[in-house]
Amino acid sequence: MTAVTTPQVELANSPRDKRRRGTDRSRQEARLGWYLAGPAFFILVLVTGYPIVQAVYDSLFSYRLTAPGDREFIGLENYGVILTDSLWWEALANTALITLVTVAVELVLGFALAMVMHKVLGFLRPILRTAILVPYAIITVVSAYAWQYAFSITTGFMNAVVPGVPEDFDWFANKWTALTVICLSEIWKTTPFISLLLLAGLAQVPEDMHEAAKVDGATARERLFRVTLPNMKASIMVALLFRALDAFRIFDNVYIMTNGAAGTQTVSSLAYNQTISRLEIGLGSAVSVLLFICVLLICFLAIKVFRVDLARARGEN
Amino acid sequence: MGALSTKEKTLWYIGALLIVLYALVPVAWIISLSLKSEADLSNRSFLPTNVTWENYEGIFSGTASDLFLPALRNSVITCLLATLIAVVLSMFAAYAIARLNFPGKRLILTSALAVAVFPVITMVTPLFNLWRQIGLYDTIPGLIIPYLALTLPISIWTMSAFFREIPWDMEQAAQVDGATSWQAFRKVIVPLAAPGVFTTAIIAFFIAWNDFVFGISLTSTSDAQPVPAALSSFTGSSYFVQPTGAISAAAVIVTIPVVLLALVFQRRIVAGLTNGAVKG
Numbered sequence: 001m002t003a004v005t006t007p008q009v010e011l012a013n014s015p016r017d018k019r020r021r022g023t024d025r026s027r028q029e030a031r032l033g034w035y036l037a038g039p040a041f042f043i044l045v046l047v048t049g050y051p052i053v054q055a056v057y058d059s060l061f062s063y064r065l066t067a068p069g070d071r072e073f074i075g076l077e078n079y080g081v082i083l084t085d086s087l088w089w090e091a092l093a094n095t096a097l098i099t100l101v102t103v104a105v106e107l108v109l110g111f112a113l114a115m116v117m118h119k120v121l122g123f124l125r126p127i128l129r130t131a132i133l134v135p136y137a138i139i140t141v142v143s144a145y146a147w148q149y150a151f152s153i154t155t156g157f158m159n160a161v162v163p164g165v166p167e168d169f170d171w172f173a174n175k176w177t178a179l180t181v182i183c184l185s186e187i188w189k190t191t192p193f194i195s196l197l198l199l200a201g202l203a204q205v206p207e208d209m210h211e212a213a214k215v216d217g218a219t220a221r222e223r224l225f226r227v228t229l230p231n232m233k234a235s236i237m238v239a240l241l242f243r244a245l246d247a248f249r250i251f252d253n254v255y256i257m258t259n260g261a262a263g264t265q266t267v268s269s270l271a272y273n274q275t276i277s278r279l280e281i282g283l284g285s286a287v288s289v290l291l292f293i294c295v296l297l298i299c300f301l302a303i304k305v306f307r308v309d310l311a312r313a314r315g316e317n
Numbered sequence: 318m319g320a321l322s323t324k325e326k327t328l329w330y331i332g333a334l335l336i337v338l339y340a341l342v343p344v345a346w347i348i349s350l351s352l353k354s355e356a357d358l359s360n361r362s363f364l365p366t367n368v369t370w371e372n373y374e375g376i377f378s379g380t381a382s383d384l385f386l387p388a389l390r391n392s393v394i395t396c397l398l399a400t401l402i403a404v405v406l407s408m409f410a411a412y413a414i415a416r417l418n419f420p421g422k423r424l425i426l427t428s429a430l431a432v433a434v435f436p437v438i439t440m441v442t443p444l445f446n447l448w449r450q451i452g453l454y455d456t457i458p459g460l461i462i463p464y465l466a467l468t469l470p471i472s473i474w475t476m477s478a479f480f481r482e483i484p485w486d487m488e489q490a491a492q493v494d495g496a497t498s499w500q501a502f503r504k505v506i507v508p509l510a511a512p513g514v515f516t517t518a519i520i521a522f523f524i525a526w527n528d529f530v531f532g533i534s535l536t537s538t539s540d541a542q543p544v545p546a547a548l549s550s551f552t553g554s555s556y557f558v559q560p561t562g563a564i565s566a567a568a569v570i571v572t573i574p575v576v577l578l579a580l581v582f583q584r585r586i587v588a589g590l591t592n593g594a595v596k597g
Contacts, residue, residue: 029419055443113336132340139575141568157362268436
């Protein structure tokens, strides 16, 4: 807010500048603005813009690092190869499934955590805040190992804890159980972030609306669905979009736990395997570009269909 | 928050206890693993039968130290530099965004947002290829540059949210009261802005510290390999021995700094994380 008002106050106080208002003055401000923000912006665009342009270009070639001399322009053939390969569709389906499941669970679990943190008072608050920051701050790879070792048949204690699971059950031999453990690690690590966003949203729901609903005889359940949730729509949507985009690029957990074995490949791990393990720059680039397009589609859907207003959610009006 | 009945209160306390358990059980498990002896590691119980420090000796002076110690050094250098560069650059950017009115302000914020959700693996293929050609592959600068794509967006974002809340008018007030503009800046603005800058640095550091994609793709030896990538290339003392103990001990070591930061600065970190994202 101050950003907009301060310069105007200055202008009004200095009659000399009155004539040049809106021309020199604002031009000067614009120049200063770009001098200050330009370097950060330039580096931002360079470190991400260059790779994506290069990836689009490389994806049009048949290009293996093992035989760089055979590099040859083949148009969209790489995309044809990928889009007709069941491996791509399996990776895409896995990624979509992981995204849907983790985001849905995290939203519900995160809301529960936020409710508890919102209600608990006094000395417990800082304790909870610290506890919840631990999974947030932990390295994803560490989380992946912790969960993998907990379920592994050589080191894990989980088979003894989970009811109905035989002692020698191998979670990572089967696609669905392996994906379950991958999702568990992902959920554990990222729910705190969602719950903190939701907690901030909860704090903005006006307390008197609750009181009014209570006086009118609304039950706790009605208050939750009629008062709390509708008032938190903006923060829920932002949390949802961020987590969905983050979950869609899942790589660390998959690499550590299965490295794509047992049919658990995701789009990111597929791109990694093509480029780094098989040195197929052309195919790897094409997978990367397709992943990028998927992310753009999710953003587009969120903004156009669900009307997530990121700028407003950021207080940028 | 009205009066809560005792029954309600108890329920929320139980909820609070569950949250603490939720957050700490996996951490306790990896600590317990790191304290198990080699024979204990496959006993498949949560706690070690007898506590041993041999896994820590292994990563600090034993077989795994050749891999772990350089990786720890690489991680610290890379993450600190990537954080420092990002924070300095975004300090200027955030000041401009919070205080000045200029065309392109929205563009900068939107770009930061776009880069923050950018699928990092997309950067790996072109950078892997280019870095090999220009000699940046497996070097620390070759990691710092892509790390900026992780640390810059969040820094610009978090810091401009912090800066927007600074009462900038106080600077003028101080000048009216006779302070020089340098004094006004140093005595009024710096103390107000410092917490925001500091918090932003912590969050950016967390994100750089967490990186695995760049570490595993753009490095190959202990010249530049950061800890998360090194963890995945640990090997046991012989071919038939799993490196579980060494990995767990190393995992605990790299978790200590982030947990300490979270412990000391929890209030600020939470403010920083939510400030940028949710503001009505």
